[in-house]
Amino acid sequence: MEDKEWIKFLKDRKIIAIDPGKEGGIVVFSLDKNEFVEVIHMPETPQFLEEFLNKYKNNSICYLEKVGGLPGMGGSSMFNFGKGFGHLEMALICKKIPTMEVTPQKWQKELQLGTKGKRTTNQWKTKLMERAQQLYPSVGTKFKLKTKQDWTRVSDAFLILHYALLTEKRK
Numbered sequence: 001m002e003d004k005e006w007i008k009f010l011k012d013r014k015i016i017a018i019d020p021g022k023e024g025g026i027v028v029f030s031l032d033k034n035e036f037v038e039v040i041h042m043p044e045t046p047q048f049l050e051e052f053l054n055k056y057k058n059n060s061i062c063y064l065e066k067v068g069g070l071p072g073m074g075g076s077s078m079f080n081f082g083k084g085f086g087h088l089e090m091a092l093i094c095k096k097i098p099t100m101e102v103t104p105q106k107w108q109k110e111l112q113l114g115t116k117g118k119r120t121t122n123q124w125k126t127k128l129m130e131r132a133q134q135l136y137p138s139v140g141t142k143f144k145l146k147t148k149q150d151w152t153r154v155s156d157a158f159l160i161l162h163y164a165l166l167t168e169k170r171k
Contacts, residue, residue, distance in 0.1 A: 009037045014060040017161035020085050025154030027161045039143040041153050046087040057095040063164040066101035107163035132158040
């Protein structure tokens, strides 16, 4: 997002929803303007992550998906995932962004998505992507989410955001 564009959101109260991991994404939403500010795939470097969060450190709260290693993940993959999650946590701490950690089970139950059950990972991810598209149909065009892969990488972040909006409304 261009500097001029996000400046209009500087003073707004914002929610940052993060699906961690190499194939995850980040969604930033303005509560005051009731609109999406930015949607990105997970930054590839800690430096880019720090620069991104620096733009949104004021008046923001973060909802961060709390996940551990996944079944079938090799030792090296698990180590890299944990390292990336640590980068996220440290960047949020350094930017003094209050963070709520939420498990996938909790946000998925709140949104009545059911469980993966016997579905393949691909089938489950497709279900989550379709639900995100139903909730936010116009956002794909605005943020150039053209392919299934584009949507799949950010769909969990959109759903975490939806959970966050419901949670913040109850406060």
